[in-house]
Amino acid sequence: xxxxxxxxxxxxxxxxxxxxxxxxxxxxxxxxxxxxxxxxxxxxxxxxxxxxxxxxxxxxxxxxxxxxxxxxxxxxxxxxxxxxxxxx
Amino acid sequence: xxxxxxxxxxxxxxxxxxxxxxxxxxxxxxxxxxxxxxxxxxxxxxxxxxxxxxxxxxxxxxxxxxxxxxxxxxxxxxxxxxxxxxxxxxxxxxxxxxxxxxxxxxxxxxxxxxxxxxxxxxxxxxxxxxxxxxxxxxxxxxxxxxxxxxxxxxxxxxxxxxxxxxxxxxxxxxxxxxxxxxxxxxxxxxxxxxxxxxxxxxxxxxx
Numbered sequence: 001x002x003x004x005x006x007x008x009x010x011x012x013x014x015x016x017x018x019x020x021x022x023x024x025x026x027x028x029x030x031x032x033x034x035x036x037x038x039x040x041x042x043x044x045x046x047x048x049x050x051x052x053x054x055x056x057x058x059x060x061x062x063x064x065x066x067x068x069x070x071x072x073x074x075x076x077x078x079x080x081x082x083x084x085x086x087x088x
Numbered sequence: 089x090x091x092x093x094x095x096x097x098x099x100x101x102x103x104x105x106x107x108x109x110x111x112x113x114x115x116x117x118x119x120x121x122x123x124x125x126x127x128x129x130x131x132x133x134x135x136x137x138x139x140x141x142x143x144x145x146x147x148x149x150x151x152x153x154x155x156x157x158x159x160x161x162x163x164x165x166x167x168x169x170x171x172x173x174x175x176x177x178x179x180x181x182x183x184x185x186x187x188x189x190x191x192x193x194x195x196x197x198x199x200x201x202x203x204x205x206x207x208x209x210x211x212x213x214x215x216x217x218x219x220x221x222x223x224x225x226x227x228x229x230x231x232x233x234x235x236x237x238x239x240x241x242x243x244x245x246x247x248x249x250x251x252x253x254x255x256x257x258x259x260x261x262x263x264x265x266x267x268x269x270x271x272x273x274x275x276x277x278x279x280x281x282x283x284x285x286x287x288x289x290x291x292x293x294x295x
């Protein structure tokens with residue numbers, strides 16, 4: 001396997017169990033090619049860095065606004081339902 | 089009269105009740121998913137104000153469309169489709185053709201991949217598992233992902249950060265499996281290339 005093909009397959013199979021015949025071929029290539037192995041490591045580390053990035057939480061102001069909006073929408077639906085009920 | 093609480097009710101029952109216009113059930117659904125929706129929106133938008141707008145728009149859409157949810161897919165998959173549409177609608181400006189062209193170069197190994205082992209190895213030393221992303225490194229990661237086109241960013245976020253399968257990502261985005269894989273490949277390579285020139289300084293400086 002050439003580096004070009006390995007490059008595509010490394011990316012496609014980064015997080016998969018390398019047991020299919022094609023994956024075994026990639027594994028063999030990686031053993032022989034330190035460049036591709038290093039490239040694979042660098043891709044894994046790129047992903048690890050992004051997974052480690054802090055994630056924000058919903059600010060309490062936004063939470064309150066969201067529930068206020070949804071309560072208004074719910075109220076409108078309740079009124080419509082009650083109105084429809086009276087008509088029938 | 090005391091309102092019924094859905095706190096401990098299984099999700100499918102909460103959804104059914106919410107579909108029958110039970111507002112307490114709908115509120116419970118929002119409570120369960122608001123953090124997920126907000127964080128996912130932020131990961132795509134990279135902007136808190138846009139993530140807040142997307143959060144509001146998403147649950148208004150869910151409120152209006154919930155009756156059309158047929159249960160054939162997981163609720164979270166259906167929800168992610170709405171979030172993604174809301175996010176991308178705000179962000180999408182360029183034509184797909186331009187986007188495809190812009191990342192085509194990442195279908196090939198980086199120039200000089202062969203014969204530069206020492207350099208690569210030195211730049212990408214072992215990353216500690218408990219790495220804290222802060223300061224300059226945070227800015228660098230932020231800059232790189234913000235410069236990645238949104239249609240690729242969303243695939244990277246779903247597959248590599250959220251850990252969703254290729255099939256689910258493809259279904260949410262309305263893409264083929266091959267197109268999903270291709271976008272992920274290009275997104276990963278793009279981000280790696282953006283970080284590459286800076287990595288030695290950051291990684292070496294870590295405890």
